[in-house]
Amino acid sequence: LQTDKPVFSHSLTIFSYMALLTRLCLTAQSQFKLSQNISKPLLFHQAKMSSSVLTQVLASSVAIADKAGEIVRDIMTKGNLGIVEKTGKDDLQTQADRSAQDCIIASLAKQFPKLTVVGEEGEQDLTGVPAEWIVSVADPEAAKVTCPDMYKDVAMEDLTVWVDPLDGTKEYTQGLLDHVTVLIGIAVGKKSVAGVVHQPYWNYKSTEPNAPIGRTFYGLIGAGVFGFSPISPPVGQRIITTTRSHGTGLVQQALEVLKPSEVLKVGGAGHKVNLLMEGQAHAYVFPSPGCKKWDTCAPEAILHAMGGKLTDMSGRQYEYHSTVEHMNGEGVLATATISDHAWFVENIPQEIKDGVRSSLKKK
Numbered sequence: 001l002q003t004d005k006p007v008f009s010h011s012l013t014i015f016s017y018m019a020l021l022t023r024l025c026l027t028a029q030s031q032f033k034l035s036q037n038i039s040k041p042l043l044f045h046q047a048k049m050s051s052s053v054l055t056q057v058l059a060s061s062v063a064i065a066d067k068a069g070e071i072v073r074d075i076m077t078k079g080n081l082g083i084v085e086k087t088g089k090d091d092l093q094t095q096a097d098r099s100a101q102d103c104i105i106a107s108l109a110k111q112f113p114k115l116t117v118v119g120e121e122g123e124q125d126l127t128g129v130p131a132e133w134i135v136s137v138a139d140p141e142a143a144k145v146t147c148p149d150m151y152k153d154v155a156m157e158d159l160t161v162w163v164d165p166l167d168g169t170k171e172y173t174q175g176l177l178d179h180v181t182v183l184i185g186i187a188v189g190k191k192s193v194a195g196v197v198h199q200p201y202w203n204y205k206s207t208e209p210n211a212p213i214g215r216t217f218y219g220l221i222g223a224g225v226f227g228f229s230p231i232s233p234p235v236g237q238r239i240i241t242t243t244r245s246h247g248t249g250l251v252q253q254a255l256e257v258l259k260p261s262e263v264l265k266v267g268g269a270g271h272k273v274n275l276l277m278e279g280q281a282h283a284y285v286f287p288s289p290g291c292k293k294w295d296t297c298a299p300e301a302i303l304h305a306m307g308g309k310l311t312d313m314s315g316r317q318y319e320y321h322s323t324v325e326h327m328n329g330e331g332v333l334a335t336a337t338i339s340d341h342a343w344f345v346e347n348i349p350q351e352i353k354d355g356v357r358s359s360l361k362k363k
Helices: 004-039 053-078 095-111 169-174 249-258 269-277 293-305 338-347 350-362
Strands: 084-088 091-093 116-119 159-167 181-188 191-199 215-220 224-226 239-243 262-266 283-286 309-311 332-335
Touching (some): 053 095, 053 159, 053 181, 053 191, 053 215, 095 169, 095 181, 116 293, 159 169, 159 293, 191 269, 215 293, 224 293, 239 249, 239 269, 249 338, 249 350, 262 269, 269 293, 332 338
Parallel strands (some): 239 262
Antiparallel strands (some): 084 091, 181 191
16 A cells, blocks of 8 residues: 555645646737737727628728839839830830739639629739739738718629729839839629729838838728828919820810919829819810729729719719729729819810710721
């Protein structure tokens, strides 16, 4: 019996140590998992947000646009732009266009496999997209946006996302970097309802030490605009922004009729609409069939969310479903306020509106 006691006591000691060690391991494992969750960017299942499909896609698109902007800046810094002509010297494509689209399309495909996405650069092979370019998270602030009741029951199959990975490519190659934007527009059925605009070079001329470069803002009709505060254009003036590189006789005719106090000729449809949002122009007038759906889907949604309006030259809304023609064949007319839009529609002569259609037929 005496020989059994030490054996039992020894076994108990071993089990005690093993139990203690197990508790320590479980505690350490729990702390490790907790620290992992804290350091991770916000994922959908972690976010306290609406279960709306629309707001999920919007919140992801904000994070994805940020990453695309980083890629655009990185390629410019390295200096090898990889420029090719698509249809001519005014229709360029760079490595930044291709890479940013890879990032956006691959990221959306990873997060939302059933989502329909249309990109400016067409179909691309996504098998070689670097893992660090694929975004699998949502922007935490955008995830807090409350979805309007009218869009809460939208299904993934109802959405079409229009992507311009680098709007203002020609200006990008010329060093006019404040004209450049990344555009991700979201349509429900035929209507553009949400949009993300990233400006990779916002504030890039700042002389302040460690000044932030680049910003992203976004909007959802019925919810508002986020990421910046819209500014009203100056009273008593009529400032018009239009194309700097796709000018036609119709553009000049429209300007002569409208008699603007100032004309801002800049690149990129996204940048032109930004000027309206920032109070630098009253209207964007472009009586030409040059723009595409990926140029206008995102800016239109944000502009409408803040009380402005974007249509064709006759005041008709464009459609953005997945099978629609890509070209905006009736030109673009956008204003910072709805009331101004009605004035421009009324005062632009019908022959100019008809001329846009005629120029499209000639093409």
